[in-house]
Amino acid sequence: MLERGIEEKTYVLNLGPQHPSTHGVLRVELEMEGEFITKADPDIGYGHRGHEHMAENRTYPQFLPNMGRVDYLHALAYNQGYCMAVEKLIGLEVPERGEFVRVITAELNRITSHLLWVGAYLLDLGAFTPFLYCFDDRENALDLLDYLTGSRLTYCFYRFGGVPVDIDDDFTEGCRKFIQRLRSRWVDYDNLVTKNVIFIHRTRDVGLITQEQCIRYGLTGPMVRGSGLPFDIRRSEPYSVYPRFDFEIPIGERGDVMDRYLVRLREMEQSLRIIEQALDKIPNGPIMAEKVPKRIKPAAGEVYMAVESARGEFGCYIVSEGNPKPYRIKLRVPSFGNLSILPEIAVDTLVADLVAILGSIDVVVPEIDR
Amino acid sequence: MLRDNIHKALAPLNLEQVESGDYAKTGYHLEITAAPEQIPEVAKTMLSLGCFLESLTGLHYPEHFTLVYHFNNFGELCRTAVHVKVPLDQEAPTISHIYPGANWYEREAYDLYGVRFTDHPDLRRILLPFEADFHPLLKKFEASSADA
Amino acid sequence: METKTGAPLVHIGLVEEALNLARANSLWPLTFGLACCAIEMMAAGAARFDLDRFGAGVFRPSPRQCDLMIVAGTISKKMGPALVRLWEQMPAPKWVIAMGNCAISGGPFYYPDQYAIVPGADLLIPVDVYVPGCPPRPEGLIEGILQLEEKITQRGRLRKFRDVTG
Numbered sequence: 001m002l003e004r005g006i007e008e009k010t011y012v013l014n015l016g017p018q019h020p021s022t023h024g025v026l027r028v029e030l031e032m033e034g035e036f037i038t039k040a041d042p043d044i045g046y047g048h049r050g051h052e053h054m055a056e057n058r059t060y061p062q063f064l065p066n067m068g069r070v071d072y073l074h075a076l077a078y079n080q081g082y083c084m085a086v087e088k089l090i091g092l093e094v095p096e097r098g099e100f101v102r103v104i105t106a107e108l109n110r111i112t113s114h115l116l117w118v119g120a121y122l123l124d125l126g127a128f129t130p131f132l133y134c135f136d137d138r139e140n141a142l143d144l145l146d147y148l149t150g151s152r153l154t155y156c157f158y159r160f161g162g163v164p165v166d167i168d169d170d171f172t173e174g175c176r177k178f179i180q181r182l183r184s185r186w187v188d189y190d191n192l193v194t195k196n197v198i199f200i201h202r203t204r205d206v207g208l209i210t211q212e213q214c215i216r217y218g219l220t221g222p223m224v225r226g227s228g229l230p231f232d233i234r235r236s237e238p239y240s241v242y243p244r245f246d247f248e249i250p251i252g253e254r255g256d257v258m259d260r261y262l263v264r265l266r267e268m269e270q271s272l273r274i275i276e277q278a279l280d281k282i283p284n285g286p287i288m289a290e291k292v293p294k295r296i297k298p299a300a301g302e303v304y305m306a307v308e309s310a311r312g313e314f315g316c317y318i319v320s321e322g323n324p325k326p327y328r329i330k331l332r333v334p335s336f337g338n339l340s341i342l343p344e345i346a347v348d349t350l351v352a353d354l355v356a357i358l359g360s361i362d363v364v365v366p367e368i369d370r
Numbered sequence: 371m372l373r374d375n376i377h378k379a380l381a382p383l384n385l386e387q388v389e390s391g392d393y394a395k396t397g398y399h400l401e402i403t404a405a406p407e408q409i410p411e412v413a414k415t416m417l418s419l420g421c422f423l424e425s426l427t428g429l430h431y432p433e434h435f436t437l438v439y440h441f442n443n444f445g446e447l448c449r450t451a452v453h454v455k456v457p458l459d460q461e462a463p464t465i466s467h468i469y470p471g472a473n474w475y476e477r478e479a480y481d482l483y484g485v486r487f488t489d490h491p492d493l494r495r496i497l498l499p500f501e502a503d504f505h506p507l508l509k510k511f512e513a514s515s516a517d518a
Numbered sequence: 519m520e521t522k523t524g525a526p527l528v529h530i531g532l533v534e535e536a537l538n539l540a541r542a543n544s545l546w547p548l549t550f551g552l553a554c555c556a557i558e559m560m561a562a563g564a565a566r567f568d569l570d571r572f573g574a575g576v577f578r579p580s581p582r583q584c585d586l587m588i589v590a591g592t593i594s595k596k597m598g599p600a601l602v603r604l605w606e607q608m609p610a611p612k613w614v615i616a617m618g619n620c621a622i623s624g625g626p627f628y629y630p631d632q633y634a635i636v637p638g639a640d641l642l643i644p645v646d647v648y649v650p651g652c653p654p655r656p657e658g659l660i661e662g663i664l665q666l667e668e669k670i671t672q673r674g675r676l677r678k679f680r681d682v683t684g
Contacts, residue, residue, distance in 0.1 A: 017597065018550060024553070045594070045596050048497045053632075056507070065626060132565045139565075154653060218422045317438070366592075
């Protein structure tokens with residue numbers, strides 16, 4: 001027991017910016033009482049590269065490669081959001097086959113992003129084997145995307161008006177083989193991870209997020225779906241050709257870390273379903289719009305385009321004044337809102353739980369810092 | 371319809387402009403213009419209807435800053451854009467006591483533009499180093515003298 | 519006993535060569551992924567492009583236990599002091615690989631008016647090997663590590679089995 005002469009004080013511990021479990025350069029200032037956290041204050045900005053400043057100094061096509069680097073794990077969703085926003089501004093319509101190619105590649109990219117999340121998250125929790133399993137599956141998907149686009153990570157594949165390269169029979173066959181193989185792996189993941197006693201103990205009833213908190217903090221993506229709200233932009237604000245596909249939106253019940261993990265695992269299966277249906281239904285035709293203006297000079301106005309990325313809602317807000325360079329591009333990134341709930345749910349948890357919670361938010365720090 | 375509910379709920383606030391947006395062109399269902407003092411009331415109304423704050427953007431014009439708030443709803447899609455003009459030397463009221471998620475968005479607007487928010491619990495820089503002395507997204511207008 | 523420059527008084531060539539061979543074949547990198555290149559570094563350590571077969575697969579989070587720092591990603595101005603501090607905390611002998619265009623020269627984020635990044639890791643710390651790419655493929659990083667091994671041992675790899683000419 002504590003006697004006189006011993007003062008109980010809190011002390012400040014620094015988590016990051018260089019830390020194996022912060023998924024990028026994030027610093028969390030922890031005020032702790034023993035092992036329990038009394039206050040957690042994230043400090044972002046260590047990855048600030050000035051994307052929005054670059055946007056004001058670049059023309060619309062020159063800014064396109066930046067979008068692959070904002071969130072490099074689901075770069076094609078950001079490409080898609082930006083291209084669709086500009087196409088809305090200038091009134092350009094993408095042909096159907098182009099939209100199908102966009103959907104197939106974006107869903108493949110979503111699978112690679114979720115696979116990397118599962119691997120890296122379990123590495124944080126201390127398990128090394130799932131990391132190798134996930135990266136192996138991921139390499140198969142990256143082979144397909146590399147064959148088509150030329151890049152493995154920071155894609156700049158979509159153009160205003162469509163896509164530049166068409167998919168061929170090799171790609172289609174490779175996709176089908178990949179779908180078959182990944183489906184056979186779900187059993188392995190279940191046995192290795194989902195039914196693992198240590199994993200269950202570390203993730204059940206940890207980091208609970210209520211639906212009311214989702215509204216107050218503006219959370220989107222698997223965070224919201226893990227708490228029971230079936231909010232997915234592909235379903236509630238459909239864009240591209242998503243209305244033609246039949247897929248479910250997996251939701252959780254309690255809003256804890258385990259639910260968010262299950263939501264992401266099941267989302268991968270739904271993405272496989274979308275790719276299968278897209279490969280079956282893809283029409284023949286052109287992949288680029290016919291009349292793409294040589295100089296992209298939209299009329300004055302603004303547009304807000306939302307797409308569903310692996311982390312949540314990516315919103316591209318463009319304000320144009322009629323010049324070839326945009327007046328302002330705001331990238332509404334999902335991790336920014338998702339991370340802002342950390343100070344509230346980290347109170348009265350252990351440091352080990354904080355690592356589990358932080359990983360389940362699925363932050364990509366360069367996208368927060370832009 | 372959520373859009374009509376929002377219309378009705380915002381009617382007593384006497385906002386400058388509340389009209390339907392052209393979704394196909396801009397992505398908004400409702401476009402609102404308001405004065406800076408009215409922002410907390412608008413935010414309270416949107417929260418009572420279950421909308422969440424999607425994004426907060428700053429824009430720099432020669433005579434004023436424009437803050438654009440985007441609201442959306444999990445259940446029924448209705449994107450509301452609220453444009454607020456804040457004169458260059460004035461402060462804007464904070465909504466972080468209504469929407470805690472706005473805390474970081476307002477810090478970002480302060481960091482990039484220098485817009486101050488009254489009664490913000492913790493207004494300090496969020497993206498740039500704490501000791502930075504400039505606001506990067508301020509534009510250089512030839513006529514005005516308020517530059518970065 | 520040490521001379522004023524800190525080097526040992528007596529060099530025994532054979533021991534130095536053996537030590538260098540040991541150091542080159544067991545480089546322990548620091549987990550210092552900053553941005554996109556970090557993912558390719560992780561992929562280089564994963565199953566397909568195994569870094570462990572070169573002895574360099576033991577990524578340590580603490581700088582006190584490492585001798586190789588792979589700067590993978592853009593260095594923002596806020597991160598600069600942290601980078602220097604980590605480098606200073608690594609015990610000698612230590613080496614640095616600048617991976618990716620951002621660590622070499624600022625990459626796609628360098629333009630005349632920029633305010634946010636430090637254009638290149640060699641403005642802060644001495645760099646031994648530069649691996650270009652945005653991001654470089656994991657094979658590129660492996661080639662960088664092999665070049666570093668050559669630099670440490672001052673010997674080439676078995677030349678007759680190399681595919682490249684020269």
